[in-house]
Amino acid sequence: MLTLSRRDILTGGAATLAAVAVGGYAGARAQAADLLLPVTETAHALRPDVVTGGMMTFGDRGPPPVLRLRQGQPYVVDVVNRLREATVVHWHGLRLANAMDGVPYLTQAPIEPGQRFRYTLTSPDAGTFWYHPHCNTLEQMARGLTGLLIVDEAEDPGFDVDLPLNIRDFRLGADGQFVEFYRLRNAARGGTLGTQSTVNWQTEPLHDLPAGGLVRLRLVMTDMTRVGTYDLEGGESRVIALDSHPLADPLPAAGLMLAPGQRADVALRIPDTEGQEVTLTLRTDRGPRLMARFRATGRSLGRALAELAPLPANPVAGPDLSRAETLDFVFGWSPEGDGAASGICGSLGKSFWSINRVAWDGDTPGPMDPLATLRLGGSYILRLRNETPNAHPIHLHGLSFRLLRSNRRALPPLVTDTALLLSQETMEVALVADNPGNWAFHCHVIEHQKTGLTGYLRVA
Known part of the structure; x- marks a missing residue:
């Protein structure tokens, strides 16, 4: 797990940033990557009759490629930043090593223009995932940086x-x-x-x-x-x-x-x-x-x-509900409403939202304290309470959780990493904290994420 302190950045300067940004690449040069993935500017005809300029993509041109992995097998991706600004890549839904999660300052330094970072992706789960930046997230995603990632099952499920x-x-x-x-x-x-x-x-x-x-x-x-x-x-x-x-x-x-x-x-x-x-x-x-x-x-x-035979279940540990500790998280308005920090990875300059009355301070060196610290291997019930009039898709990095109950509707017995929390809904979900590290925990409406509705859980 990599966590950069504010002092690391301020005392080390550009050299420290550069060294850490290529840390996933240096020392592994002898091994060839499975994929070289540039992040580039492009243009594309989103409508049949006109080309939209100012777009961004993964790859050389056109839509981001669909990446295909095999369940349980490592896949090495060298991301090369050809943009004129910093970026990182997050692999949405993958339960992987924390250092590969792609969250600026929480797990790695931003990848500066001209730099590269080596990600090694090994997924215990098969299924449908995706990838996107977690730096200047709103603008980079808005310009096109969202790609799909497939982890194939060990056996062919039989589709044509x-x-x-x-x-x-x-x-x-x-x-x-x-x-x-x-x-x-x-x-x-x-x-x-x-x-x-x-x-x-x-x-x-x-x-x-x-x-x-x-x-x-x-x-x-x-x-x-x-x-x-x-x-x-x-x-x-x-x-x-x-x-x-x-x-x-x-x-x-x-x-x-x-x-x-x-x-x-x-x-x-x-x-x-x-x-x-x-x-x-x-x-x-x-x-x-x-x-x-x-x-x-x-x-x-x-x-x-x-x-078609049923798809095989993924190897997600089942929590022991009889011994699970309950943790409360309230998703609400920001207590301040202004003053979000800006940094290399951008900010909208406002704090409208909060988790447990604390608004995320922006993607800056020296991340804030975790919302909670979970014991490695422990079972937990997360009680998610939305006190706002808006819906929030709540995403947890690095871990999967099971839906238990809601005060507003019947929930399917679903394992997920992103749960839609309706207005005024209280939902309980359960998990085993079996992946160590600092894991981002946020709303996936990106404007909400970038104006305070973000935090992280520590598993240690």
């Missing part, structure tokens, strides 16, 4: 096609160029919605898929703000996993509510008739918004959903 879907908005004006990424009055409420919905950086894409085939759709919500309800219509379908973890009892793929950071794996049987379509839509006040189409092509493969 595996189709990851990066679902997110961009904030574009009538000319197809970026407008302001946020408005402070919205940051103090539900957040600033995008204006252009995309799937894999395309508007209403059409995918040709084998008629009568079985497709694994991986819906990944990489948006900064939107909590949406999605419907899949025109074929047989069922939700088989949520937030990377298989469901013992599949759910209907209609009325599926997903918040920023959440994921859903859907088993879809494509219709038998060539040309017939399945649609993915988002519910809005103006009616369904078409997100993507899936068209049957060729002669029917004649597959059936019943052919």
